[in-house]
Amino acid sequence: MKKKIVFLTGAGMSVESGFKTFRGNDGLWENYPVEQVASHEGWLADPTLVTNFYNMMRRKLWDAKPNRGHQLIAELEKDYDVAVLTQNVDDLHERAGSSHVIHLHGELSKVCSSRDPYDPRYIQQLTPENSDVEPGTKAGDGSLLRPFIIFFGESVPMLNPAAAEAAKADIFVVIGTSLNVYPAAGLVGYARRGTPIYLIDPNPVSITHYPNLHLISKGASEGMEELVKELEIRS
Numbered sequence: 001m002k003k004k005i006v007f008l009t010g011a012g013m014s015v016e017s018g019f020k021t022f023r024g025n026d027g028l029w030e031n032y033p034v035e036q037v038a039s040h041e042g043w044l045a046d047p048t049l050v051t052n053f054y055n056m057m058r059r060k061l062w063d064a065k066p067n068r069g070h071q072l073i074a075e076l077e078k079d080y081d082v083a084v085l086t087q088n089v090d091d092l093h094e095r096a097g098s099s100h101v102i103h104l105h106g107e108l109s110k111v112c113s114s115r116d117p118y119d120p121r122y123i124q125q126l127t128p129e130n131s132d133v134e135p136g137t138k139a140g141d142g143s144l145l146r147p148f149i150i151f152f153g154e155s156v157p158m159l160n161p162a163a164a165e166a167a168k169a170d171i172f173v174v175i176g177t178s179l180n181v182y183p184a185a186g187l188v189g190y191a192r193r194g195t196p197i198y199l200i201d202p203n204p205v206s207i208t209h210y211p212n213l214h215l216i217s218k219g220a221s222e223g224m225e226e227l228v229k230e231l232e233i234r235s
């Protein structure tokens with residue numbers, strides 16, 4: 001049976017694909033205050049601004065490409081049972097070929113009902129040809145169509161399936177997240193005792209000390225190259 005590797009990824013995973021992190025830019029996400037574009041209050045205060053912000057982000061996403069780090073994670077599926085738990089709303093893991101991706105904070109390429117974002121009847125997949133949402137457009141239930149993004153303060157319905165994956169990990173790898181945002185950051189704690197934990201990040205990250213913690217102080221692509229070598233040595 002293949003060993004299971006679980007990845008927990010954050011904004012740093014997509015930096016080399018041209019996206020910015022959340023906490024490295026004076027609290028600005030792509031030049032907007034995070035609270036304005038990623039909170040329920042921000043949405044209620046100005047749905048037009050929020051709709052246009054995600055239209056812009058979506059256009060950026062169609063032009064972006066997975067980086068070497070995304071590709072190496074996907075390639076590990078040849079030898080491992082791989083699950084990716086991502087806080088990212090881009091689809092770069094999927095486009096790199098990863099087949100088992102759980103999005104904790106929603107998906108940029110989708111829109112949904114603002115009454116019940118997880119009502120599957122009203123989740124729509126957008127495409128490069130049909131990408132922009134006209135502000136004021138309604139979902140099938142009559143509420144405003146909103147980006148399929150988990151805003152701050154909202155529950156994270158994908159947490160339980162993600163925690164179940166984390167608990168099955170033989171190897172757990174954290175890449176490009178400052179581990180500031182809960183409950184996603186708490187997923188490391190679901191790994192079984194003794195599971196090797198690798199942390200790939202070019203900057204220091206505050207993480208509980210685990211006896212089997214290995215730090216790889218590099219960006220996502222270089223760090224993944226190093227991890228793959230390490231796994232080859234250990235197998």
Ligand code: OAD
Pocket residue numbers: 009010011012013015016021022023024034038087088105150151152175176177178179180181200201202203204205218219220221
């Ligand atoms: P942060 O911006 O908090 O952290 C990004 C991490 O990426 C930092 O630790 C950086 O050092 C690291 N980093 C920078 N460049 C890197 C590179 N080239 N390779 C690897 N790592 C690199 O982003 P997240 O932890 O993902 O939520 O933020 C978590 C959540 O907060 C996001 O999902 C978002 C945000 O508010 C929502 O939108 C709901």
